[in-house]
Amino acid sequence: MRLFLIFSLLLISNLAQAIxxxxxxxxxxNRIVFDISGPVSxxxxxxxxxxxxxxxxxxxxxxxxxxKVPTEHPLVKNIRSAxxxxxxxxxxxxxxxxxxxxxxxxxxxxxNGHRLIIEISxxxxxxxxxKTLSPPKSIKPIKKSKNTLFQHKNRDLIIAIDAGHGGIDxxxxxxxxxxxxxxxxxxxxxxxxxxxxxxxxxxxxIRNGDYFIKLQKRIDLARQYSADLLVSIHADAYPxxxxxxxxxxxxxxxxxxxxxxxxxxxxxxNSADLIGGISLSDKDELLAQVLFNLSQTKTLEASALVxxxxxxxxxxLGNNHSRHVQKAGFLVLRSPDIPSILIETGFISxxxxxxxxxxxxxxxxxxxxxxxxxxxxxxxxxxxxxxVRR
Numbered sequence: 001m002r003l004f005l006i007f008s009l010l011l012i013s014n015l016a017q018a019i020x021x022x023x024x025x026x027x028x029x030n031r032i033v034f035d036i037s038g039p040v041s042x043x044x045x046x047x048x049x050x051x052x053x054x055x056x057x058x059x060x061x062x063x064x065x066x067x068k069v070p071t072e073h074p075l076v077k078n079i080r081s082a083x084x085x086x087x088x089x090x091x092x093x094x095x096x097x098x099x100x101x102x103x104x105x106x107x108x109x110x111x112n113g114h115r116l117i118i119e120i121s122x123x124x125x126x127x128x129x130x131k132t133l134s135p136p137k138s139i140k141p142i143k144k145s146k147n148t149l150f151q152h153k154n155r156d157l158i159i160a161i162d163a164g165h166g167g168i169d170x171x172x173x174x175x176x177x178x179x180x181x182x183x184x185x186x187x188x189x190x191x192x193x194x195x196x197x198x199x200x201x202x203x204x205x206i207r208n209g210d211y212f213i214k215l216q217k218r219i220d221l222a223r224q225y226s227a228d229l230l231v232s233i234h235a236d237a238y239p240x241x242x243x244x245x246x247x248x249x250x251x252x253x254x255x256x257x258x259x260x261x262x263x264x265x266x267x268x269x270n271s272a273d274l275i276g277g278i279s280l281s282d283k284d285e286l287l288a289q290v291l292f293n294l295s296q297t298k299t300l301e302a303s304a305l306v307x308x309x310x311x312x313x314x315x316x317l318g319n320n321h322s323r324h325v326q327k328a329g330f331l332v333l334r335s336p337d338i339p340s341i342l343i344e345t346g347f348i349s350x351x352x353x354x355x356x357x358x359x360x361x362x363x364x365x366x367x368x369x370x371x372x373x374x375x376x377x378x379x380x381x382x383x384x385x386x387x388v389r390r
Contacts, residue, residue: 018087019060022113024079026070027167027211032093034116036060042116044103051095053120055103060089067091075099075120097122109168119217156202157378159195160227162332163188163205164234167212172237174354181210183357184233187345190367191231198375215331222338229306229374230340232332235357236321237349245350246321247366249311250342251303252334253327302339309380310341310373317369321347343370 020037027033041058067079078094099120106115163185165171171180185207192203204225206218213221222230236248307325314320321344333340345366346353356362 019057020063021057021060021089021091022063024064024067024091026073026076030075030119030121031211032076032118032120034118035112036114036116038114039105039107040114040116042103044101044118046098046101048098051098053093053095053099053101053118055091055093055118056084057089057091059087062089062091075122093120095120106168112168156200157229158202158204158225158227159374160204160206160222160225160230160338161188161192161195162218162222162230162232163207164232166207166210169212172235172348174237174348174357175351176354178348178354178358180235180237180348183235183345183348183363185210186360187363187367187370188233190364191233191370194367194371195374198371218332219335219338223335227338230332230335230338231370231374232330232340232342234342234344235346235348236344237347243350244321245347245353247314247317247346248321248326248344249307249314250326250328250330250333250344251307252300252340253329299335299337299339303333303341306339306374306377307341309377310343310370313369313373313376314343314366317365 019040021034022037023035025033025035040060042060043056045054046052047054061083062081067081069076069079075096076093077096079091080094081089081091084090099122102119104117106112106117108114163181165179165181165184167181169181171184173179188205188207192205195201195203204222204227206221207213218232219230304325311320311325328342330342333342346357348354348357
């Protein structure tokens with residue numbers, strides 16, 4: 001009787017500690033979200049012939065009986081599950097091609113509970129991958145055009161437009177409750193439409209919906225598209241003074257550049273990335289350092305020039321927060337071979353500016369001013385300043 005009681009208590013204890021997977025959702029093409037009842041212990045690994053991604057959960061059960069993959073998902077064919085060792089759960093994703101995988105757990109944030117995020121992407125920049133990251137249908141990429149002012153090396157200039165924050169990362173919150181992530185996406189889409197309408201230019205939206213993308217991933221996406229310029233859109237907040245206002249333009253600081261150079265050079269042996277069309281992996285340390293410094297110096301020079309043009313264009317809308325281009329170590333600006341700028345379109349913590357950022361007409365004026373600065377840069381400076389990885 002005593003043994004039976006002990007066994008029963010242990011069984012009840014184990015059941016109480018079990019985690020439930022409440023739901024599984026596919027966000028866009030590269031993110032799978034497991035809604036779970038609490039923090040979970042898990043492990044992932046890949047298999048080939050056929051390609052599969054396996055996620056093993058410890059002490060976990062599945063609440064939802066049927067799991068479905070969205071029709072025509074570019075990477076996943078099917079999802080299935082089965083129990084292992086009575087109390088563990090295995091989830092298997094049948095894949096269409098080999099993938100790279102990243103995963104992380106998120107704690108409850110008020111509107112969401114515990115979640116496990118699985119990010120997948122093709123091992124190569126395949127046609128499938130490019131298709132899933134193309135601009136939204138409302139913004140049609142233009143075809144290559146002949147003898148246009150902005151055409152570079154027989155192709156259109158590619159402008160990567162990064163809407164700051166997104167998904168679980170709301171960014172700054174305004175006086176009336178406006179989320180920065182919505183403002184930045186709205187301005188980014190307006191800017192993309194203006195770029196798309198310009199012969200010889202083509203926009204790529206790094207984020208075209210309300211979902212989270214890591215900062216390094218934003219750089220990676222811009223590089224996969226061989227972007228000639230990266231423009232990151234934000235709306236700042238000043239917590240100690242809600243009267244602070246105005247727009248600002250940032251480029252990478254020299255300290256940030258030095259930090260990124262050290263990172264790239266330290267990882268060059270394991271990196272397949274190209275800098276200015278040249279692989280660093282087969283170069284000796286001194287030569288790699290010289291090549292990287294040359295590439296990064298030209299990129300910073302181009303970033304400074306385009307930042308100055310955009311800042312000057314934004315002045316036409318009123319007072320800027322700063323009369324000069326600012327420098328900072330923002331991670332999203334650290335691509336060594338893509339000129340990059342970050343634009344704070346205004347202070348969302350300022351009630352008047354929050355209202356302006358919520359106004360579609362004002363957002364259009366902001367996007368137009370940014371575009372005019374970009375166009376002025378390409379019109380006035382040698383396109384050879386840009387480093388095109390071909």
